[in-house]
Amino acid sequence: MRQNHPVFRYGNSVHVFKYNDILNVLSNHRVFSSQFRDLLDENLSGILNEKIAPSILILDPPKHTELRNLINYAFVPKTIDNYENRIRQIADDLIINMLTEKNVDIVAKLSYPLPVMVISEILGIPDNDMPLFKIWSDRLASSLGRGPDIKTQYEIADYFYGLIRKPDKLKGLLKDLCTVEIDGRKLTDQEIVSFAILLLVAGNETTTNLITNTILTISENKKYFYEMQNDASLIPAVIEETLRYRSPVQSTRRYAREDTEISGTEVLKNDIVFLYLGSANRDEDIYKEPDLFDPKRNNKRHMAFGHGIHFCIGAPLARLEAVVVLKEFSKFIKDFTVEKPSGDDRIDSDIMYGFKKLIIN
Numbered sequence: 250m251r252q253n254h255p256v257f258r259y260g261n262s263v264h265v266f267k268y269n270d271i272l273n274v275l276s277n278h279r280v281f282s283s284q285f286r287d288l289l290d291e292n293l294s295g296i297l298n299e300k301i302a303p304s305i306l307i308l309d310p311p312k313h314t315e316l317r318n319l320i321n322y323a324f325v326p327k328t329i330d331n332y333e334n335r336i337r338q339i340a341d342d343l344i345i346n347m348l349t350e351k352n353v354d355i356v357a358k359l360s361y362p363l364p365v366m367v368i369s370e371i372l373g374i375p376d377n378d379m380p381l382f383k384i385w386s387d388r389l390a391s392s393l394g395r396g397p398d399i400k401t402q403y404e405i406a407d408y409f410y411g412l413i414r415k416p417d418k419l420k421g422l423l424k425d426l427c428t429v430e431i432d433g434r435k436l437t438d439q440e441i442v443s444f445a446i447l448l449l450v451a452g453n454e455t456t457t458n459l460i461t462n463t464i465l466t467i468s469e470n471k472k473y474f475y476e477m478q479n480d481a482s483l484i485p486a487v488i489e490e491t492l493r494y495r496s497p498v499q500s501t502r503r504y505a506r507e508d509t510e511i512s513g514t515e516v517l518k519n520d521i522v523f524l525y526l527g528s529a530n531r532d533e534d535i536y537k538e539p540d541l542f543d544p545k546r547n548n549k550r551h552m553a554f555g556h557g558i559h560f561c562i563g564a565p566l567a568r569l570e571a572v573v574v575l576k577e578f579s580k581f582i583k584d585f586t587v588e589k590p591s592g593d594d595r596i597d598s599d600i601m602y603g604f605k606k607l608i609i610n
């Protein structure tokens with residue numbers, strides 16, 4: 250597609266595959282909007298907005314800027330770094346549990362539970378509620394790419410409303426979100442609940458896939474695994490290259506607020522513009538030998554976390570989780586092989602790239 254149809258229009262959708270075209274669209278939020286609820290039938294968007302405020306992911310400025318500033322305040326990388334030791338403990342426990350088993354499904358035993366446990370702790374979810382939380386995040390993950398699972402979102406919303414209305418019991422990020430204030434502006438209950446749900450939707454499955462994709466990729470490129478065992482400083486570069494090479498989020502979208510064009514292809518008002526981040530990350534005009542996994546390449550800023558005003562807020566956390574897991578994995582596991590996953594093992598989604606299971610021996 251990148252060579253023959255780098256931008257093509259089909260019906261009222263436009264598909265964009267080249268790095269620079271995607272960069273331009275993501276940089277131009279005035280023309281290419283994220284505010285998809287504007288396109289919905291007024292009744293439906295009214296019902297949705299009443300219960301769950303639109304998350305920052307589907308807002309444009311000025312509302313997006315206002316919310317993102319407040320959220321950034323509570324969710325800064327410095328706060329995230331404080332979780333390193335706890336992430337290591339969780340990773341160690343999960344990996345040690347796997348050591349006595351043969352044919353271990355790395356998704357079920359490590360890459361799926363870890364991000365759910367970490368985000369629940371960061372949010373300050375009471376331990377007793379963890380099982381509930383896992384069921385919900387599972388249901389949300391399985392609905393990805395198939396439209397919003399409104400029933401589950403409502404259940405989670407009710408749960409979070411219950412929690413934040415007992416302020417003396419709050420801890421962690423939920424408490425910070427309830428108290429943060431900039432220029433007299435605080436987050437409303439609806440905004441807090443909407444953000445907490447977004448963390449579950451946007452943060453868990455993506456990080457699961459990054460961990461699984463990295464383990465699969467190093468099994469195919471064993472020399473880097475052995476190198477990592479001797480020199481842990483290579484691990485962040487292995488994670489960055491996996492983000493480029495097997496991007497967990499393959500695409501995102503915008504809609505056109507007005508008639509425009511992308512590299513000469515006509516785009517009409519209200520067209521949905523699909524941006525293939527995974528393709529941008531393999532663009533041969535940007536990367537030499539893009540289909541080669543090479544952690545030592547000069548990794549020009551990949552687009553796995555997006556670009557522009559919606560650049561992933563959880564990138565430092567996802568990177569930290571993946572680096573810590575890989576450090577612990579290469580410390581405890583002396584050697585391993587992976588059973589080549591089949592097409593059926595792939596996650597059934599146009600947006601996500603990852604695996605439902607990955608067996609290691």
Ligand code: HEM
Pocket residue numbers: 305306307317368447448451452453455456459496497498501502526552553554555556558559560561562563564566567
């Ligand atoms: C936004 C990818 C992990 C929270 C995004 C976007 C991408 C992305 C591509 C931009 C979407 C767009 O522009 O339409 C990823 C990947 C992850 C990851 C690949 C893991 C490897 C996380 C984590 C969290 C998180 C761990 C939080 C705990 C968010 C939020 C946004 C976002 C809140 C919306 C930001 C905004 O709209 O301003 N992510 N993400 N993500 N991500 Fe992540």
